[in-house]
Amino acid sequence: MSGSMSDGARVAFLDVDGTYADHGTVPAVHEEAVRAARRAGHRVLLCTGRPESMLPPSLLAAGFDGVVATAGAFVRLDGDVVADLRFPDDLATRVRHVLDAHDVAYLLETPDAVYGPVGLDARLVRRGDAAPHEILDVLKMPGDLSGVRYAKISYFDSPTPIAALRTExxxxxxxxxxSYADTGDNAGEIHLAGVHKAVGMAAVMEHLGLSPAQSVGIGDGYNDVEMLQYAGTAVAVEGAPPAVLAEADLVVPGPAGGGVAEAFARLGMLDGVA
Structure with missing residues (x-):
């Protein structure tokens, strides 16, 4: 499907957690909607805060044209890497040292694996994370993390408030x-300033020679705000935070209600492209 697209075709970007899937489980109606939209001549990509290394086969089973991963820092389209942004070495070192000083549990996210301090696996299991297997399956704990060139950090079990971390x-x-709704106030994601899902979306659209007006974004979380602002058609999931709903042209149910399929149907994306 590389190359030109029909004038009526769209490029859909789907958030994963809470939008396309519910705690890693994808409804059959969503898989079929993705297949049907692609058969109709549209492109569909996952657009997630997760790194590519944390996208198991079960999430990709429907078939996608690519992925915008790590909240916009990494883009793969038609099998080719279009963007791969990492923390500069000096900043990467400083951030790790701050987190270590506050005894924060953290994951350094890369396209190939996630890395953490020794003992992180035990902390994950102990706290009963929402989907620890998706992390543990790709987690590496080499002891020395100084050589890891990462794109984003997910952290949890922080004894220091987010506001204090932001200052440091x-x-x-x-x-x-x-991105996980049930991880509490002591968890979050640290990303390069100015890098968000819309950055990855723009890389895709520019690579395809298309305008933002031909894009559709569907999401439910705080890291989806820029995605919805960029998208030609912005779709939010019911129950999303007010800041997300405020950007929406359309509101649909969550995964249990087949919201992605409903959005595609209401936008005419399950019909053939003229």
Missing amino acids: LGPEVGILPS
């Missing part, structure tokens, strides 16, 4: 609440 980490990074 400085303006080069941004902090968002965790």
Whole structure:
């Protein structure tokens, strides 16, 4: 499907957790909607805060044209890497040192694996994380993390409030609440300032020679705000935070209600492209 697209075709970007899937489980109606939209001539990509290494086969079973991963820092389209943004070495070191000083549990996210301090696996299991197997299956704990060139950090079990961490980490990074809704106030995601899902979306659309107006974004979390602002058609999931709902042109149910399928149907994406 590489190359030109029909004038009526769209490129859909789907958030994963709470939008396309519920705690890693994808409804059959969503898989079929993705297949049907692609058969109709549209492109469909996952657009997630997760790194590519944390996208198991069960999430990809429907078949996708690519993925915008790590909240916009990594883009793969038609099998090719289009973007791969990592923390500069000096900033990467400083951020790790701040987190270590506060005894924060954290994951350094890369496309190939996630890395953490020794003992992180035990902390994950002890706290009963929402989907520990998806992390543990790709987690590496080499002891020395200085050589890990990471794109984003997920952290949890922080004894220090987010506001205090924000001050110490400085303006080069941004902090968002965790993508997992049930991880509490002591969890979050640390990303490069100015890097978000819309950055990855723009890389896709520019690579395809298309305008933002031809894009559809569907999401439910704080890290989806920029995605919905960029998208030609913004779709939010019922129950999303007010900041997310405020950007929506359309509101649909969550995964249990087949919201992605409903959005595609209401936008005419299950019909053939003229």
